[in-house]
Amino acid sequence: MGCGRTGAAIAASLDGDGHQVTMLDINAGQFRRLPDAFGGLKAVGNGMDADVLERAGAREADAFVAVTQGDNRNFFASQLAHEVFGVKSVVCRVKDPERGEIFGHLGLQTYSPTSAGAEAILGMLSGSGPA
């Protein structure tokens, strides 16, 4: 969910590895970020709506990734996927590290680009290369 640069890169990579991928975004124009060779489905809709997630195949999905620009939207959709549709592997991007830590205690795998970026930069400054 969320066809920004990160979402498109993840989708293209999984598709290239032979996985069945559905990309969900509220704006069809965002699908331009996917490579021409992308063989998965493109679904337009709001991932915070249970009906939309179900139509996008959430019930059959093995994994769900939420990488929209909004931390709360990512959390909400991830909890829908996890709690309502029983998706086993759910990854939720959360830019606010503090919020991300709490969400991590609430049954979700979270990833904070803020913390990861800060660590990588600090690593480079100290000469030990990217973290």
Next chain:
Amino acid sequence: MYVIIGGGGKVGYYLARELLEGDHEILVIERSAPRAAEINDLLEGTVLQGDACEAAVLDGAGIARADLVAAVTGDDEDNLVICEIARYRGVPRVLARVNNPTNALLFQKRGIETTVSATEAILAQIEQELPVTSMVPVMQLHQGLELVEVRLSETSPVVGRTPREVLLPPESLIALIVDSGGVPRVPGADTTLTVGDALVVVTRAESKGMLQEALIGGAHGFDT
């Protein structure tokens, strides 16, 4: 009681005003600076400008000693996050405004049992006006219980029976009967269910289908 209200829109503002009347200690957290300044003057200086979805803001608001957190912004995802952080910080009671009624299920699965949906409430009012037999959601209670209203028509299989003779799903009971003249009665052994009676019933979400069949019969009414 110390109540933190997440969101200073119309709902948050009027809620705060009513609670102030009742001598509660309140704090409204509103993200927009102009709006926060505007209502702060009207609410005796009880408004904090900030994002209630941020743990640091809630900590600064003294969430550790809050008795209740009410998340009433216009966005369900923000309300869920406010409630989740509040519960994580140990607030004993949290409640959420839910704008999309189908989202109430997710809040319940996350253990946030008290949700309020204006959409659902207005829908209930509209359905009450309709002359057909139907089951209308009235209120979400604790522990997954719900209050629904069922109006009996000629085709209802329970007309002419007493409440005791009606086989209801588990953990469901008829709490109140309001007859067609608007007179409320507590169901008793000598009460006969009559066409036009409105039954107020406590039930579980998963039992509503069975309840509908028991009181309304076949495929009548609305899919609630």
